[in-house]
Amino acid sequence: MKSVPWTNQRSGEACAVLLFEGELCHSSSLGSMASSFQRQCEMGKFSGKKDQMLRLFFPDSQFSQLFAVGMGPRDKATPETWRRAAAEAVRGARRAEVRELVLLAPQAQEPLVAQALAEGALLANDPTRTYQTAKKDKESSVDSPAEKNGTDPLETILLADGHAEGLGRGTVLAESQIFTRALANEPGNVINPQTLAERAQALAQEEGLTCEVWDEAQIQQKGLEALWSVGKGSATPPRLIHLSYVPKEGKPRKKIALVGKGLTFDSGGLSLKPADSMRTMKGDKSGACAVLGALRGIARLKPDIEVHAFIGAAENMPDGKSYRPDDILRTYKGKTIEVDNTDAEGRITLADTLALASEIAPDAMVDIATLTGACGVALGDYTAGLFSSDDRLAEALQIASRETGERVWRLPLDDEMLKKKIKSSVADLLNSGGRQGGAITAAMFLQEFVPPEISWAHIDIAAVDFYKEPFGYYPKGASGFGTRLLLSYLLAQ
Numbered sequence: 001m002k003s004v005p006w007t008n009q010r011s012g013e014a015c016a017v018l019l020f021e022g023e024l025c026h027s028s029s030l031g032s033m034a035s036s037f038q039r040q041c042e043m044g045k046f047s048g049k050k051d052q053m054l055r056l057f058f059p060d061s062q063f064s065q066l067f068a069v070g071m072g073p074r075d076k077a078t079p080e081t082w083r084r085a086a087a088e089a090v091r092g093a094r095r096a097e098v099r100e101l102v103l104l105a106p107q108a109q110e111p112l113v114a115q116a117l118a119e120g121a122l123l124a125n126d127p128t129r130t131y132q133t134a135k136k137d138k139e140s141s142v143d144s145p146a147e148k149n150g151t152d153p154l155e156t157i158l159l160a161d162g163h164a165e166g167l168g169r170g171t172v173l174a175e176s177q178i179f180t181r182a183l184a185n186e187p188g189n190v191i192n193p194q195t196l197a198e199r200a201q202a203l204a205q206e207e208g209l210t211c212e213v214w215d216e217a218q219i220q221q222k223g224l225e226a227l228w229s230v231g232k233g234s235a236t237p238p239r240l241i242h243l244s245y246v247p248k249e250g251k252p253r254k255k256i257a258l259v260g261k262g263l264t265f266d267s268g269g270l271s272l273k274p275a276d277s278m279r280t281m282k283g284d285k286s287g288a289c290a291v292l293g294a295l296r297g298i299a300r301l302k303p304d305i306e307v308h309a310f311i312g313a314a315e316n317m318p319d320g321k322s323y324r325p326d327d328i329l330r331t332y333k334g335k336t337i338e339v340d341n342t343d344a345e346g347r348i349t350l351a352d353t354l355a356l357a358s359e360i361a362p363d364a365m366v367d368i369a370t371l372t373g374a375c376g377v378a379l380g381d382y383t384a385g386l387f388s389s390d391d392r393l394a395e396a397l398q399i400a401s402r403e404t405g406e407r408v409w410r411l412p413l414d415d416e417m418l419k420k421k422i423k424s425s426v427a428d429l430l431n432s433g434g435r436q437g438g439a440i441t442a443a444m445f446l447q448e449f450v451p452p453e454i455s456w457a458h459i460d461i462a463a464v465d466f467y468k469e470p471f472g473y474y475p476k477g478a479s480g481f482g483t484r485l486l487l488s489y490l491l492a493q
Helices: 024-043 079-095 111-124 164-185 193-207 216-221 225-231 281-301 346-358 373-379 391-404 416-422 438-447 483-491
Strands: 002-004 012-019 053-057 063-070 100-104 156-160 210-214 239-245 255-266 306-316 328-330 336-338 364-369 384-388 408-410 455-460
Touching: 002 164, 012 024, 012 079, 024 053, 024 063, 053 079, 063 079, 079 100, 079 111, 111 156, 111 164, 164 281, 164 483, 193 210, 193 239, 193 255, 193 281, 193 306, 216 225, 216 239, 225 306, 225 328, 225 346, 239 281, 239 346, 255 281, 255 346, 281 306, 281 364, 281 483, 306 346, 346 364, 346 438, 364 391, 364 483, 373 384, 373 438, 384 391, 384 438, 391 408, 391 455, 391 483, 416 438, 438 455
Parallel strands: 002 156, 012 063, 012 100, 100 156, 255 306, 255 364, 364 455, 384 408
Antiparallel strands: 053 063, 210 239, 239 306, 328 336, 384 455
16 A cells, blocks of 8 residues: 555546545545535435445546545544544445555545554455365366455555555554454464464564474473463464564663463363354464564564563363363462363463563563453453553553554452452462453453563453454454554554
8 A cells, every 4th residue: 555646637446535524525636526526425415424435436537436435523533533434445445346446535644644544444455365265267177265255355555645654654553463363364273383383483584583482392391381281182282482573773662572372272171162162262362363463563663662472372172181170280480270160271371471471571561362251241342351550551552542443441450359269279379260250350360470560461352353244444253453552552662
């Protein structure tokens, strides 16, 4: 996606005109097409209301068709307004089988507006990969994998008079989220702990990062018994992944650690999930995918901070070697865990991963995980839970959330009565505090593995990592939620 200068003579296959409610007069930049555009909008009862779109045809004009896209009232506009409008324009153009689209939007010369437009347009143009077999070409008997998700993506998207730097940053953020989506969508027979580690190594090589991977022998030798226990029931053993970005010039101003839950598939283990609940469990690695996507973006945007990503990758499967309810696990930090439910495995893998990440003494640490169904019960399908030991870190993440449109809501960590639910009579901690307040007790469990002097936050994305129906700039499937949020937070440090 790139910026192009706008003139009344610019022509092309299609143009999307983004307009605030009641501001049809601002389409005057269309030149000779303006009066006809306004007249057709009025006939089509287009007023610029939010999410309103009208497709118009101009067979003998500089653009053969125009898309009028509403953004709602100007005084209520946020970055999400431009993001959603750009997405609406792209989705309309894809349905119309357009190959090239020019976006004409108000305030595109402003950096944050250009960034939001790029994000919305590219995320809506995501060519989500499927494993459907394409129809055989008449001249060939060879099948090829399909890359379609209902409609083909646009070949070219241009932004009229867009701010170049904002557009470039938005492009990186969107492409990083698309990377996250693609990885999270891969099924468990494609991405397991070993192949996830290989993808991380390939990313490091492509982007100039460093990557260290511990295999099952090293995980046991280093004392990561919690991570090892969750993964030992699988034919594919666990991996510990450490990816690093360090600026090449100057001393980094800060050191930030990102920790992602990397359950490549979660059957529930011996506490087996019902069949329907196993669907989409390929997405239990979404936290890990989000931190990999964030490191990809950081490597391209090159801020003057040091960023580390830690992933405990495992597959939770039922087997004669699987860990059991009532088992006592000794973690890397030395604390012991009594296993109440083997389906509360993510917090067990994160216990070792958080403790290991703490050893680099980061200025701040953020973990992101598909941790609890309870979080979705509390906040619904479109908002992630935020927990933090530090008000300033929580506020920084909330600001990033408002910028990216990835909603978070802060939940408490200070309920001492609730905390008693994760106390064990035979170990230091119990791995499940039950259904009531389940998202909070899970976060309290994680907090036990982060030293109090480290500023720490936990983002529970269990309800927002996967969508069954497309909307806005999200397709059906993995959302990639959290990638842009983490990037926006990191870039503001």
